[in-house]
Amino acid sequence: MTTYIDVSDVSKRFTLRHNRSLKELAVAAIRGRDLGDTFLALEDVSFEVSEGETVALLGFNGSGKSTLLKLISGVLKPDVGSIRTRGRVAGLIEVGAGFHPDLTGRENVYLNGAILGMTEAQISASFDDIVAFSEIERFIDTEVKFYSSGMFLRLAFSVAVHSDPEVFLIDEILAVGDEPFQRKCLDRIRSLKAEGRTLVIVSHDLDMVAKLCDRGILLERGKMVDDSDATAVVARMRGEGA
Numbered sequence: 001m002t003t004y005i006d007v008s009d010v011s012k013r014f015t016l017r018h019n020r021s022l023k024e025l026a027v028a029a030i031r032g033r034d035l036g037d038t039f040l041a042l043e044d045v046s047f048e049v050s051e052g053e054t055v056a057l058l059g060f061n062g063s064g065k066s067t068l069l070k071l072i073s074g075v076l077k078p079d080v081g082s083i084r085t086r087g088r089v090a091g092l093i094e095v096g097a098g099f100h101p102d103l104t105g106r107e108n109v110y111l112n113g114a115i116l117g118m119t120e121a122q123i124s125a126s127f128d129d130i131v132a133f134s135e136i137e138r139f140i141d142t143e144v145k146f147y148s149s150g151m152f153l154r155l156a157f158s159v160a161v162h163s164d165p166e167v168f169l170i171d172e173i174l175a176v177g178d179e180p181f182q183r184k185c186l187d188r189i190r191s192l193k194a195e196g197r198t199l200v201i202v203s204h205d206l207d208m209v210a211k212l213c214d215r216g217i218l219l220e221r222g223k224m225v226d227d228s229d230a231t232a233v234v235a236r237m238r239g240e241g242a
């Protein structure tokens, strides 16, 4: 099986900012001390994802799931280690990311499609389908700064699925969609899975991920503590045995 995502010995540290008084800053400068408090969000994480696998990134709040997804999508770079992906990667990670607020929905479809590697001709050919799937026809010529978070999600999800990605990364954002749209997204995700696309999903909806995903990777305070069957990892999170 071809490897589509290769995460190798990855660590990511963030600097936490604090408000300091001028005096504290001056003393630190004179003594040559760094006031930056750093936080290790991911520590030595390694795994590979093969073509056609559906992987859930699991863990409690702050365990590093979104950071890991951002690293895979290329939005963030690791401090240590390397990440390699193969084929077109479409990430639905932050609501509204990749959209320009002053452009209309229509213009943003072209912008987003281009970011996802589609040619102008491909976007034009899929444009009507993209808009129909999103169900925001009436607002397609409105500037997206007036969109609700659900409308952003609708358009972003629709462009991403029509960009024909080999690897699809989805963070919690489906949660901002209303129930009928969430159901429609899940149907589409299931058909991507059936087509053999590679999926990595972050969600706190444990029943959904256990049903949808083959494999679960469990993070605890930035460390990978389990990598097995999604149902088994979900059971472990719920304290139902290892």
Ligand SMILES: Nc1ncnc2c1ncn2[C@@H]1O[C@H](COP(=O)(O)OP(=O)(O)OP(=O)(O)O)[C@@H](O)[C@H]1O
Binding pocket: 014, 015, 016, 039, 041, 059, 060, 061, 062, 063, 064, 065, 066, 067, 068
């Ligand atoms: N840009 C940043 N600067 C500083 N700290 C950050 C930054 N991004 C994330 N963190 C910290 O890294 C840790 C992991 O965050 P992350 O969003 O990856 O967790 P998560 O597992 O997705 O959590 P949740 O379930 O709450 O969404 C958190 O403690 C968070 O505060």
